[in-house]
Amino acid sequence: MNDARILIIDGNRAATREKQVAAGGQPSGEGYARVLQGLAALRCDIVRPADGEVHWSDGTALADYDGVAMTGSALNVYDGGAHIERQIELARAVLESGVPFFGSCWGMQVAVTAAGGRVRRNPRGREFGFGRRIELNSAGREHPMFSGKPAVYEAITVHSDEIEQLPAGAIALATNEMGLQALEMRHGRGTFWGVQYHPEYSFAEIAATALRYDQVLLDEGLFATAAERDLFVAELRALTQDPRDRHLCWKHGLGPAMREETLKLAELRNWLEHQVMPRLRLRH
Helix, strand or coil: CCCEEEEEECCCCHHHHHHHHHCCCCCHHHHHHHHHHHHCCEEEEEECCCCCCCCCCCCCCHHHCCEEEECCCCCCHHHCCHHHHHHHHHHHHHHHHCCCEEEECHHHHHHHHHCCCEEEECCCCCEEEEEEEEEECHHHHHCHHHCCCCCEEEEEEEECEEEEECCCCEEEEEEECCEEEEEEEEECCEEEEEECCCCCCCHHHHHHHHHHHCHHHHHCCCCCCHHHHHHHHHHHHHHHHCCCCHHHHHHHCCCHHHHCHHHHCHHHHHHHHHHHHHHHHHHC
């Protein structure tokens, strides 16, 4: 059987990707592709609508893909502008195409906006580092996206916005005290699975994000001092080397879904198994 073909929609602008790399992270699109390719035999193409118009290769169309994944982004949907509108229109086209669609954080916000929902700045403030006490509701516990996932878990996260209103065809699957954390949405011919956090992020990636945000995290009171932030970065880099470090897992309140890579990546693995691979088999 041919390898599955995945389109990665990178939600960030070039300047943000460059800052993330300078801080020790990866470009958002390439980082997402590497994680997916570690889970299955895949060919990944990356498009960057935040940087300009998307031009398809000769003869390529959305229908040629077995899945589409959309990354996080430092952007805010409600700010508007061509760099954001291009992403909403592309998300709408993916939903209309019927190609399986997955989104992390920004990806979920854009897909919800494309389907008629609303996003706002979270009145509870920024959620950063680890989303804690994320709890699957009854629909989430039965949903294939969360097969094998604990009913309550932590996840790597960074966002200051939330879904204010779900569009028709959307079902909430998980929440915590910071708001909605996961959903399924059916719109047009498409099925979308989305999470407000970043299953694709490593400890090292969120460490780099902490450095990239720099003074913002201090101004928002998430860290009291730069030294405290730098200690957080050092500890996350240590967790990159040993995700089961007993002291650091206790200190940061990390359960099995952060200590075990198979549980951490369950949402992406399940999407590939239950959405992408069935489409691949049908196409071939």
